[in-house]
Amino acid sequence: MRFLRNLLLLIVLGALLGLGAGWWWLQQPLQTASGEPVLVEVPPGAGAQRVAERVAQGGVQVPAWLLGAWFRLSGQARDIKAGTYEFAPGITPQGMLGKLARGEQALFSVQIIEGWTFRQALQALRGNAELTQDVQGLSERDIMALIGYPGRHPEGRFFPDTYRVARKATVSSVLRQAAQAMDERLAKAWAQRDPATPLRSADEALVLASIVEKETGLESDRAQIAGVFSNRLRIGMRLQTDPSVIYGLGERFDGNLRRVHLDTDGPYNTYTRVGLPPTPIALPGEASLRAAVKPQSTRALYFVARGDGSSHFSATLDEHNGAVRRYILGR
Template sequence: MKWIIRLVVVLVIVALGAAGAAAWWLQQPLKLSGETVELSIEQGELPRDIAQGWVRAGVQAPRWALYEWFRWSGKAKRIRAGSYEIGAGTTPVTLLEKMVRGDETLATVRLIEGWTFRQFRAELAKADALKPTTAAMSDAQIMEALGQPGVAPEGRFYPDTYAYSKGSADLAVLKRALRAMRQRVDEAWAARAPDLPLRTPDEALTLASIVEKETGAAAERARIAAVFVNRLRIGMPLQTDPTVIYGLGEAFDGNLRKRDLQTDTPYNTYTRPGLPPTPIAMPGAASLRATVKPEASKALYFVARGDGSSEFSETLAEHNRAVNKYQRGR
């Protein structure tokens, strides 16, 4: 009987020692193979595989120890998918807490006002840790994947800085940008001036893209919008170079020639009246607001002064004088 009691005492001591050692280990900083260690956890990934993933990524601890801690804590099923980064001082306890909170490491990609969809795609393709799921897709296939079959992508994505979890798909960022632009256009359209010669939100988006490309000084957006709105009201061609350049596509070499202005394309607003068939770029919020609420102005022309601002004119004679002064130096 005495030996049984002694055995029990020994087992209890061993268990207490093991528990103490485990409690001590849980509070000790994990050794890392570098200054930081990163891991992306997929949705539905098993705790055993997560533990193995951390070890492979550079956490210098027994895989089984991490796994048993995740399991024993009762929080293993609460670990969230995402991208995580840990550094010096991270303990097994704080590692698990980070994953349970979903305290992810985020990357960002900035999409610029006035960019084309082609530029958007190029920026997404080189973004940090963003899965290029659309790399082999055509523009039409991307729009279909976004639930917009048959819709041209140009102008449909809101330019902004987007944060995302490392390992996210580029299509997810595009979906957010698409939703953001739709919301911005709807808000602008709801606040539009009552007498605009624009019939739909899409027409407002198209004109806003032209305003975006034509604006040199931010303070002039509403006046530039007024010029184009005034032209639309009287049936005057928009005669804007950016639409011609867009129509030339990759053939544009940086030099817009007279023959380019005279060659008819769906985007040549010198040869065709009204708006082009699609937007020509991604307008920002300021250009959308200026388009739906243009400045009260009778101007029909403007010419660059060479300092980023423009000279506005109500008549062709005034405009010609401005062109001579600012463009020809006469």
Template sequence: MMPAPSLTGCKVVLRLLSWLLFLALALGGAAVWWVYTPMPVGNAALELEIEPGTSPRGVARNVEAAGVRVDARLLYAWFRVSGLDRRMKAGNYEIPPGTTPYSLLQKLARGEESLQALTLVEGWNFRQVRAALARENGIKHDSAALSDVDLMVRLARPGVVPEGRFFPDTYTYAKGSSDLAVLRRALHAMDRRLEAAWSQRASDTPLKSADDALILASIVEKETGRPSDRAQIAGVFSNRLRVGMSLQTDPTVIYGLGEKFDGNLRKRDLQADTPWNTYTRSGLPPTPIAMPGKAALLAAVQPAATRALYFVAKGDGTSHFSESLGEHNRAVNRYQRGQ
């Protein structure tokens, strides 16, 4: 028979178990404290890039390499214990001061990438759009070496002129995203806006297609000094299209001059024939001249009911509208020549 354990031996075992339990609780408490304690990041946010296919261990190493003063082995152990290690997503992230191992893992598991914002402004032409993209530091400039023609091929719109085809708005993107992805979103946004506007067109519109509406909207966008005048200006141009009058709008002439325009529109410019000179050619120009916003699109398809055929800037951002040439000439003398 085995001898019965002594009372002293039982006490030793119980004491050992108690110490082990205490140690486990202490380690567990320390682990919980560590998980919810901000990591040493510094005074500014750090950038973390995770390439597709990076392992959880590699992510932990990347965090340390990004400048976070943390033991990558300990961080990796936390990833594994959490059960979220396989849910972490590739991308570009920011690690701001105050980030804890817990909040970092949550961010990586949700794919909360750091975002940049690019604003495309109503009335910009495509040359200005490309210049804005070139100035963005956090974006991949995949379109930089592409011609306009090749760029539209990459966007699955071969043969389509890019002018006016992108909706002016603010677009957010993750650092490292392609500029083609931003352009694709803006392109599809304009598709939706144009389709919606064209479906609301007036029954007596002289416009033949949604593309015509886009062209007219771009002219309205450039001619509008005051939002309240948009529908009136669209009404003047619609009336001219109905009766076969030339549109005679300066912004189209300026667009046709391109980079040669020095800010001063001269009489010889109005007489120099280009496909966009609406003084020398009747009807709409062949392409839009800028990016119209939602309001300009709606004005183009729902112009004001007016008999006006002329308008002139009054110098305060508004326009004076006239039904006859005589009235228009008097308005020009008053507002433009101070007579």
């Protein structure tokens, strides 16, 4: 009887020691072979042991059999989510499982620049090796349908910003996020518009904002430039904005805007046609959206670049011609 009691006591003590050792191990920091954070790809449908093997193969110094056993015994193995994860030296087995179960994937920054055209943004995303390329070979029309905007023209529809996305995220998912961000920013701006605006819709505000974006990089001038164009729209005066003509030329533009370009009629030639061009001409940022819907009250109908990034504004043609002679012709 005493032997059985002693045996039972040894079993209990062994179990307690095992549990204690296991708990201790779960709290121990793990190291990486390189001493730097490592990226581990967890494929869809991977079981606990396969995930553990991926972690060990990725450079985390841990016995794969032991880590896999922990994943299974934890009861959270089914919660592990596919994706790309970053594990820094010092992470514990318990912390690792928590990250995997919560789906806390490694993130990186993707930037879309204010004033880019859609094609420039698409080119940058297609050239990003961290993204999964799922729009290669697709037309602009097909891309818009893929991200949930069928029949929409892509220009101007993506908000320029820095987006934090999971590594190996698809290009289409980044575009979808940027399109939704522009929807939100545009709706917010349009709701705050000046009641006296000549613009008839949020879409027109987006077009004007894109022109303002291309006309100046100086935030302090944007509202006044929007005021000039608003004044012209009210009186039916042509906008005569070079960036719109350049956009219409597309790949034919060689960096030199000539008189023949200004005289040749086309949908984007605001020298030959009254009103806004048919679509935006670039991706406007928040400051340009705000300027388009809340332009500065001004008598100016003209502006010319001073050469230092700022613009000179004029209310009359004579004053404008004088500014052109001074700032453009140097007379």
